[in-house]
Amino acid sequence: MSSWINLYNISYAIGEFLMGIVAAILNFFGQWIGPLSDFADWLMSVNVLNLVAIFIGGAAVMVFVSIINLFIIMWIERKMYGRIHDRRGIMLPGPWKKTHKGTGFLQNLADGMKLIQKELITPKNADKWMYDIAPAIIATTSILAFVAIPFSETFYVANINAGLIFILAILAIAPLAVVLAGWSSNNKFTLIGGLRGAALMLSYEIPLILSVIGVILLSGSLNPIEIVHAQQQTSVLGVENWYIIPLFPAVIVFMVALFAELERLPFDLPEAEAELVEGWLTEYSGMRFGLVFVSKWVRTYAGAALITILFLGGWSGPVLPGELWFIIKSYIVFVIIVWATWSFPRSRIDQIVRIGWNWLIPIAIISIVIAAAFKWVGWF
Amino acid sequence: MLLEDYLPVLVFAIICIIFPPVTYFLNRLFRPTKKTPLKDSTYECGEVPIGTAHIQFTFQYYMYAILFVAFDVVVVFLVLWALVFDSSMSYVALASVALFVLLVGTAVGVSLKKEKEVLI
Numbered sequence: 001m002s003s004w005i006n007l008y009n010i011s012y013a014i015g016e017f018l019m020g021i022v023a024a025i026l027n028f029f030g031q032w033i034g035p036l037s038d039f040a041d042w043l044m045s046v047n048v049l050n051l052v053a054i055f056i057g058g059a060a061v062m063v064f065v066s067i068i069n070l071f072i073i074m075w076i077e078r079k080m081y082g083r084i085h086d087r088r089g090i091m092l093p094g095p096w097k098k099t100h101k102g103t104g105f106l107q108n109l110a111d112g113m114k115l116i117q118k119e120l121i122t123p124k125n126a127d128k129w130m131y132d133i134a135p136a137i138i139a140t141t142s143i144l145a146f147v148a149i150p151f152s153e154t155f156y157v158a159n160i161n162a163g164l165i166f167i168l169a170i171l172a173i174a175p176l177a178v179v180l181a182g183w184s185s186n187n188k189f190t191l192i193g194g195l196r197g198a199a200l201m202l203s204y205e206i207p208l209i210l211s212v213i214g215v216i217l218l219s220g221s222l223n224p225i226e227i228v229h230a231q232q233q234t235s236v237l238g239v240e241n242w243y244i245i246p247l248f249p250a251v252i253v254f255m256v257a258l259f260a261e262l263e264r265l266p267f268d269l270p271e272a273e274a275e276l277v278e279g280w281l282t283e284y285s286g287m288r289f290g291l292v293f294v295s296k297w298v299r300t301y302a303g304a305a306l307i308t309i310l311f312l313g314g315w316s317g318p319v320l321p322g323e324l325w326f327i328i329k330s331y332i333v334f335v336i337i338v339w340a341t342w343s344f345p346r347s348r349i350d351q352i353v354r355i356g357w358n359w360l361i362p363i364a365i366i367s368i369v370i371a372a373a374f375k376w377v378g379w380f
Numbered sequence: 381m382l383l384e385d386y387l388p389v390l391v392f393a394i395i396c397i398i399f400p401p402v403t404y405f406l407n408r409l410f411r412p413t414k415k416t417p418l419k420d421s422t423y424e425c426g427e428v429p430i431g432t433a434h435i436q437f438t439f440q441y442y443m444y445a446i447l448f449v450a451f452d453v454v455v456v457f458l459v460l461w462a463l464v465f466d467s468s469m470s471y472v473a474l475a476s477v478a479l480f481v482l483l484v485g486t487a488v489g490v491s492l493k494k495e496k497e498v499l500i
Contacts, residue, residue, distance in 0.1 A: 051391065058392040062399075116410045124420040125432055136400035143399065149391040158388035165459070166389075183434070187422050191433045199441035202448040209455045217462035282423055287407040291400060353444065357492055361451075365481065368458070372474075376467050 007057045011191030015052035019043050023166065037088040044230045050147060058147070058157050065146050065339030073334055074108045074297055080335065081342040115233060115293075118286035123186060126283065130184035135284065135291045137177035142295040142324040145170045145302045150225050152315040152322035155330065164216070167306065171261065173199040178270065178280055192246040196349065197263065197270030202358040204260035204267075210364035213249040214312045217241050236379050242313040245376050250367040251311050253360050258303040259341070260356070262296065267343040267352055267353035447488055452483045 009199065023040040030037030075090070080090020080243035122128055151154035160166060175198045182194015194246030214221060219230035231242050244251050259268040271279030281292060308314060308329045315322030317329075347355070422429045459476050 051387070054388045054391045055395070058388065058395050062392070062395060116407055119411050119413060121419055123422050124417075125422055132404075136404075138397045139400045139403075142395055144396045147389050157392050158385065160385050160389065170383050185422075185430075186390065186433050188424070188433045195439065195441060199444055202441075203444055206448065206455060207453050210458070213455070213458050213462045216459060220463065220466070222463065269438070277423070286411060287403055291403060357444075357447075359487070361485075365485070368462070372465060375465060378467060 007052060007060065007156065008154070011056035012049065012053035015049055015056050019049060019052060033095065040151075040245060054157070059146055061146055061151075061157050064293070065301065066143055069301060070297055071105070073301055075105050076331070076335065077297070077338045078107065079104070080338050084339070084342045087287050094344060098302035101375040104288065106186060106251065106373050110343070115287055115290035120285075120288060121184045122284040123283050124346065127184040127186065131283075132288075134177045134181035135295075136185065137180070137293040139295045140176055141173045141177075141297075142168050142302065144300075145160070146305075148224065148300065148315070149309065150228075151326050153225065155323055156225070157225070161221045161233045162213065164222045164227070164310075167224075167302070169214065169354045171302065172201075172205055175205075176298070181284070182280040185281055186380070189282045190277075190280045191271045193272075193276045194283070195234075197280055200260050200263070200267060200270060200352065203353055204257040204360070207253050207356060208257035210361060211247075211253040211367065212249045212310060214250045214362075214367050216287065217368065218243060218246065218375055224309050224314075227360050228309060228316065232316045240313055240316060242311065244311040247367055248380075249363050249370070251307070253339070253364045253367065254307060254311070254327060256338075256355075256360060258307075258337070262300050262303060262365045264300070264309040264337070266347055267350050268346060269352065272346060300337060304330040304337060307376060309331045328378075344379040443491065447491060450484065451488060454481060 023044050026036045026040035026043070028041060053117060079089040088100055091100055091102040092098055092104060093106040093110045094102035094104045095106060096102065122131060145167050148160055148166045149155045150159070150163075177203065178197040178316040179194050182192075182197070183189045185191075215227060220231065221227055232240055234240060259265070263270050269279075270276075274284070281289060284292065305323045305326075308326060312329050312333070314329075315326040317325035318327075387438075457480065458477070
């Protein structure tokens with residue numbers, strides 16, 4: 001189904017309109033001051049308008065990802081794990097009923113307001129520069145991943161050839177920030193948590209990329225848009241060949257590796273509350289903590305979006321427009337992630353490392369062999 | 381061509397990079413700053429911390445970091461191989477990639493066997 005929104009064209013139109021107003025004002029003053037008219041002409045040139053359009057499109061995606069979408073997924077997670085714990089979850093600050101039947105949708109907004117008002121405490125012994133920059137690195141890289149994630153055929157910020165590699169590379173910067181945060185806080189809890197986090201993320205980086213190789217092999221491309229196009233062709237089974245069918249082991253490996261990358265519950269040893277207070281986040285307070293806390297959900301959504309693009313056919317689907325299909329699918333994946341997160345107990349560090357190296361990597365390699373066999377036979 | 385493709389990435393990266401400093405700055409308008417010596421000390425569940433955490437210690441995950449470096453090279457080669465894979469590929473190419481993965485896999489397996497249990 002065709003898509004609704006051509007992000008670039010819309011933001012180009014908005015940018016042209018806004019710059020038109022600015023240029024008109026400048027031209028008005030240009031009657032008396034000559035150079036202002038030249039400046040107005042330069043503002044209306046194609047290159048500048050192009051840059052403005054990209055800026056507006058990028059800002060739109062950022063607002064969607066880091067505000068609207070974030071509130072929805074945080075609400076889904078908190079409500080859902082409340083239900084899994086057999087309680088009602090957040091309910092009071094909702095827009096409608098303020099009873100136990102309320103939705104509590106505005107709880108996250110309230111939490112955000114609370115974190116903004118909290119004091120930022122920097123420990124005396126901490127390495128201040130590194131301590132400040134670690135949450136910034138995590139927040140920046142988490143949102144930056146969305147530059148290459150297309151929401152539909154025409155709704156994207158950048159259409160780059162090596163998009164998949166770009167996303168994985170950007171998401172792989174986080175372990176550096178985790179070690180930085182753990183070391184610079186000068187606290188024993190954060191140090192152990194940071195090193196654990198780095199070891200975990202490093203161990204599970206390999207299965208994550210290995211499970212993606214099957215997709216690259218079948219589609220023959222690193223561009224997310226072309227990967228979805230490859231999935232829209234009809235396979236031998238008579239349906240669209242979404243890669244979840246031939247690469248089912250790879251989906252499982254990708255999911256499990258994603259949990260470790262996101263430090264979600266079966267693998268949340270870096271912040272094991274029972275032993276390490278809050279792991280590598282122990283010393284962080286106020287908005288520094290808020291940024292990291294929020295980035296966790298941004299990264300989770302990035303993971304869900306990646307699974308949707310790589311294995312579930314992206315925005316392809318009947319009747320509804322592409323963007324809506326993409327969001328529906330990624331939310332379903334997100335709900336599965338939340339469901340799994342709050343259903344499993346935490347595992348021990350040696351178990352986790354053993355799962356990563358002894359199980360996930362062989363399974364991922366087997367899935368590559370399966371993919372190669374399918375492509376060799378000519379089925380996909 | 382390359383610049384056209386990556387210009388949006390650059391613009392978006394600039395937006396993303398200025399986002400945390402702007403948040404910190406806006407935060408400054410809302411939050412109090414009252415420093416006390418106790419508040420600024422390292423948090424250790426109420427105990428007075430003994431020494432710093434910037435010490436030399438046994439890094440038990442060292443082996444995994446080394447293995448990661450070794451295996452990441454395999455992954456990079458596999459990505460490139462997968463990108464150009466099609467059914468007209470010769471058996472020599474297939475066999476050499478299989479041999480390469482098998483060799484590194486065996487090496488990693490052996491070194492994991494030798495590795496002691498991780499405790500922290």
